[in-house]
Amino acid sequence: MTATEAEAPAPTGRTGGATVEFRGLRRAFGTTVALDGLDLTAHPGELLALLGPSGCGKTTALRVLAGFEQPDAGDVLVDGRDITAVSAHRRGTGMVFQSYSLFPHLTALENTAFGLRMRGTGRAERQRRAAELLDLVGLSHLADRFPHQMSGGQQQRVALARALALRPRVLLLDEPLSALDAKVRLSLREEIRRLQLDLGITTLFVTHDQEEALSMADRVAVLRSGRVEQVAEPGELYARPATAFVAEFVGTMSRVPAERTSSTGTVDVLGMRLPVSGELPAAGELDALVRPEAVALTADPHGPATVVAAAFLGATTRLTVRLPEGTEVKADLPTETAAALPIGSRAALALPERPVLVDHRRVP
Amino acid sequence: MTTAPAAAPLPAGPSPEEAGGSAAAPTPPKGRAVARRRPQAGGGLAVLPLIVFVAVVFGLPAFAIVTGAFKTAPGAPGGVHWTTANLTASVQGAYRTALWGSVKLSALTAALGVVLGLPLAHAVVTSRFRALREAVLAASGVLANFGGVPLAFAFVATLGNSGELTKALDLTQHGWSLYSFTGLTVVYLYFLVPLMVLTITPALEGLRVQWREAAQNSGATTRQYWLHVALPILAPSLLGGFVLLFGSAFAAYATAAAIVGSSVPLITLQIANALSGNVLAGQGNVALALSLDMVVIAGVVMALYIPLQRRSARWLR
Amino acid sequence: MAALNPPMADRTSGRSPSSGPAGPAVRRPGRPGRPRPRLWRGLVGLVAAVYFLGPMAFSVLFTVDVPREGLTASSYRGILDAEGFWPSLRLTLELAAATIAVTLLLLVPALIAVRLSVPRLRALVEVLCSLPLVVPAVALTAGLGSVLQWGPDDFADTPLFQTFNSLQEPGFPVVLLLAYVLMALPLAYRTLDAGLRALDLATLVEAARNCGASWPRTVLQVVLPNLRGALLNTAFLTLALVLGEYTVSSILGYQPFAVWIVSLGGSNAQVSVAVSVLSLVLTWVLLLLLAAAGRGRAHRTPRATSRRAARRPSRTAPGAASGRTPGREDALPGSANSPRTGGTPPLDPDTLPEKP
Structure with missing residues (x-):
């Protein structure tokens, strides 16, 4: 557990990060209730981990924010503006999926430049920017590789570069490490955290791995049955769990x-x-x-x-x-x-x- | 590694090699060399019947086609000798028309089959009703393979000269004829569209939700998603589907024979005619030459299809 | 409520700069892009239903709507009396059964062997099974006819002549059987191969062998039951192929079912359409039965995702391999600390001795 980051002052001073608010989100799939009145706020520039067992609604919350799911009730606010009715392709969020989300027919560079291309950015400019982003994730040497020629860790780095291409003010990470090997996972974990701190971008990180959540996040929100059980800094969460559920889910x-x-x-x-x-x-x-x-x-x-x-x-x-x-x-x-x-x-x-x-x- | 022979259900029954192989496998150090060679032998033995079968049942007719195409007819004056006359004849006159007619019909129906099959397959794949999905796929399997005669008669009963729909809507007055190029197109689509659905469904299932969402997340509209992501990814499968449909339409005989007789010039009908001696005696070798033409075209089609299939498989794993 | 939100116009102008030049945000409030695909699907489905069910419905109408007789089932009664019905049906069913048997006996051992012990023959088997696609049925028939001519032409005085004759025995023309098996190979290969691919055969066999099963037992009691679905599918597609086959048999001059229907068409259109309808119905019923049989057992891998998962277990199982380094970090997670795994090393089937 790294308590240092948690104790550092909240990085509100950085520019670019947005405030994200979930207000009373409800979403049911048939009889399964995924979100049951979720209230949660992410501060500008912080890395907020959404932690919980599978089916607790953490991914649904992220997908509502990205616009892939519509809530049955409740709002999502980014910097105080309600974006609930904005369609997914105009949300201005950058998302990294669990795995296999790279377009298989495009190279690493083309994948990274995809958003810019959709927006009509000129070829030279988008190549320059994509190359810059690949450099940021340390993959400039693989720019011409296709996804099937890259390892899982490399693919996720490209996915991260792609998610950052449009300079989003909110970065969404949906269990981006869970399909990777233990070693790669550890190194990528540190790298994501470093990048996130450098860019000062508000980041929501969904994971079921408490170790990952505690070691990376500024704050951790433990979710259970579509509600927030506790939001706290990692050290606080471990030392003073608010409920027995949190106590048993976090640590032994x-x-x-x-x-x-x-x-x-x-x-x-x-x-x-x-x-x-x-x-x-x-x-x-x-x-x-x-x-x-x-x-x-x-x-x-x-x-x-x-x-x-x-x-x-x-x-x-x-x-x-x-x-x-x-x-x-x-x-x-x-x-x-x-x-x-x-x-x-x-x-x-x-x-x-x-x-x-x-x-x-x-x-x- | 416990790789031992897998040849239990050989037609000839278990061979001594297999018995030896399975007994030898567990003995660790000394039997290793044996255990490694035996399985190979057993495995090869299991593949052998297939090889022999194809070599004889495919090889002999193929040999007959190739040699026969370059020989004069058995009863020809001057005895049997090598010639290119058959091949020359097979791309001239009525045969040329028939070849061209077949290519035209196949290309048109294959293109239509792709264009119509894709949305149908997409609707089926994305349907929430799994029973419907499975039913459509199973039905496609039947229609794509069963085809032939019952299909032809169903259309004769529906759109033929005295078909129910023809009579009800008085279609003949409007210039409709089932026994024409257009008519055949309508009928061919009945088995080509299901074939396309079958071919493209795995590819559509391989389209990951993440790709659509990642595209949206990168600011792509639905149109842009299809244009820049889905269709390029599907392109090899779509082209592969076209090629497969082309081959299937090109080789089709029963439907055409049962419906149009020979009013539409098609290469398959010409070959059948030549074989049954309906045209002229001694046309047997021209039929073989025509068959060779077909094989060459079908071979080109397959040669195009395989690399497309490979690429698609790599993308859509 | 999302639906109760005021229109987005005012928010649009203040949209965050992050959305960049493409900027202005909202076009349609509510659920973006939801109802449209459904409508589109419905329309596509409707058109397809009309096109594919129409001919069937009109065929039925055609058979029961006999001129001057009104609605009658006489066409269907006529089938049984029609000359040649039973012999042609019997011939077709016999050929179908034989074709299915020979196809499976040729392919199943070969495919299992290719997966397990001789992977280098895999490309060869694939090519062998795809070759028939290159030779259209008509061309194959032309070649076969020519080969059969060799009998009287070149081998008339040899014992081989007998072989040629028996190949063409009208009661059960082996030549048709051979042609049908050849024609069934590509489809049967793909169906069986797909079934095997979903199986992870090597692990399955190793597990069975490890449990002490002999090779024949492994294949008969472990592999084949797991292949059930693929075997049934193959059998069904082969059956459909033989039931509808017309090209080879008609040109070579035999009269199985499809040829009989056409020969009937000239004299009695109503009855021939009735037979067509019946044969289609029969095929559907068989299909349903097979589907039911295939579903009876737990063998179901219908969803694409689960098939993919089966193919690449190591990469898709989320968190299954969440390896953790020992030490401080492991003090946190309640990972793998159940008393059961405490002292003993995990059971690894590979380390267990094989029973004789």
């Missing part, structure tokens, strides 16, 4: 049974009294949600927990322990410490005095 969480206490603002978890962040559910049984790095494990032959699995993550190792009543809890330990806890060994488990999020008990 273990659920541990919790008991109400007589004093407000606390719960008992595994015999420890812990402060609660946020409201307690009004009634019913409770679960406390704990991050693996917040769980302390010590080898203890008489401890209640049994180590059932270990996953090596490099500097840390993630152990899974089973409690007597069957609950499984994950804990991150420095790898050398974890060596003392082989699978099958017993351990004692402690939770730090840190607020936890409390949710209704979920029967596994």
Whole structure:
């Protein structure tokens, strides 16, 4: 996670970025509700990630903004102007699709210059501008290649160049990295972020990969069932998730049974009294949600927990322990410490005095 | 790699090689060389019947056409000898007219078939009703291949001299005749348009939504999208479709024979006439020469079609 | 509501400079370009329906609307009594069955072998199966007729003469069977090849072999059932071809169904049209049956997208291969941390020993 960008002041000073507002967007496909009153604002020049599981409406929101879908209700505003009724080819947005969106009969240069050609820009000017854009994405040497002669990563770079050709004030990225190899994905991720910061262009980035969202975005909007669950900077989202859904979707969480206490603002978890962040559910049984790095494990032959699995993550190792009543809890330990806890060994488990999020008990 | 023979359903039944191959495959180190050669042998064995079949059933007639076209008729005075007279005759007089008539009819109907088939295929492909879609495609399969005689009779019953529609609208008064070039065009389209639908549908399905959206996103209108993106991408398929339709119309015989007899000069009708000795005795070798003309034209057509097909396949994967 | 928005005129002037010289934004408010395509589709569909269904409808009318008799089904009753109906139908059906069998027996093993073990023969097989397209049926017939002449002309005194005679046996002319198989090859090849392409045969076979299936079992119980749809399609198209075939049989002087219909046309137009209608209906019924049979099993890959996905699984599955580097970043995602995958390495079918 890169918290640095998030903590930097919002890049409002840059020119070119537009404010994008979704106001009460609704869109249903048959009985499936994709957008259920979506309200969301992207500030000028920021990279706003739309994060959520498939079917949460994030792509639909992007497509409404690009003009490919019409909302059943609600408006889309760019710099305060309602563009809901503007047809797609006049929206002035630049979009990068998931994959295979390059025109197969055109070279990289021709693909990049396509928008300029549609607009009637002269040949020399559009060649110059397209070459410039290809240079920007580091592909000047492939200008004459056809899409089928390029790798997936190269194709997406060309798609990015094409999307930027008309100097859009909003850049739309619809899971542009999800069809790529892990390595390429990482490098392209950084490159997109660098370009976006250089150009100061307001960017909406749709992804289901939370790692991608947290590492690239200024702010992340977590979507669920067509609504925004939480919008926050990555660090905030991780440390203080507003809801159990966000908490579990972003990062790893273990659920541990919790008991109400007589004093407000606390719960008992595994015999420890812990402060609660946020409201307690009004009634019913409770679960406390704990991050693996917040769980302390010590080898203890008489401890209640049994180590059932270990996953090596490099500097840390993630152990899974089973409690007597069957609950499984994950804990991150420095790898050398974890060596003392082989699978099958017993351990004692402690939770730090840190607020936890409390949710209704979920029967596994 | 576990590549072993795949020749189980050979007509001759499983051969000893296959049994050996499947047994040898699992043995790791020593059997490797064997396992690598056996499958090849088995695979080749599976392809062999096809090769032999085509070599005999296609090869012999092809040989007969080529040699026969350059020979005099068996009963000719002076015995059988090599000649180019047949070929010369096949591009002169009535035969020339027939060749030209066939080319004209095929080119016209193929062009019309492309122009009419594309919107129909597009309507079908983009339809929301999948059942309709599948039904139209299945029906196209029948019409494009079944064609022939039943088709001819359906049109005779509809638009022939005593056809229902002809009588109802008194079309003969308006100069309509099914037994003419125009009439044949109308009938040919009945199997060429479905053939076009079948040919172009995969290409239309290969047109990605992203391309349309990317074009729109780059400021292209619907018209510009078709002009600059869709049609260029479809161009190889459309040309390929034209070529295929041309070949199909060019080779068609049953429909024409059942409808017009010989009132419209067509090369296929001429060959059939020459073969059945309706014209003159000893025309058999001219028929072979005419066949050679046809093969050459069809060969050129295929030679044009294959590279177009390749390019289209590469774009529309 | 989008529809309730005021007209766009005022916004147009203030449109962001990003839309550039082409600038002015809105022409039609509401849903851009939605209803028009639908109307267009409807119109195209209507014209096509009239053109393609018209002749069928008029044919039926023609057969039941007999002059001076009014509406009657006598044409259809006449079919059964018509001379030559049964023999020609029997001949055609026998030829169709034989053609389908021979075509499949020739092609299926060859295509499977080409996909699995002898890929270098693939181009050859494709060319072999496309060759018949170059020789139109009439030309093929001319060639065949000429070859059959060799019998009496050149081999009259040899045992081969017998072969030539049996090829032309009127009860079951093998020469027609051979011609039909040849003519069916291009279409059958393409149908089967498309079916195989959607299958990822190599993986399928390796998986079956890995599970201990012998080669014959693999082909019979794994490959062929998965090819069901393509096999049925091939059989059907071949059947349609043989049912309608006229060129070769008429010129060589045999009388299968199509030739019989034409010969009938001269004497009794009504009945011949009635037979045409019936044969078309019969074909449609067969088609429907086959479609139903093909759909009965789970084998369905009708959508273009899913076919593409099947062809290139590694590239199209979104996020399926979201490989992550171990380390700090992996502390975030809840990736692959289920207890089941914890300790044991993933099961890789390739590492399992093959059962004898």
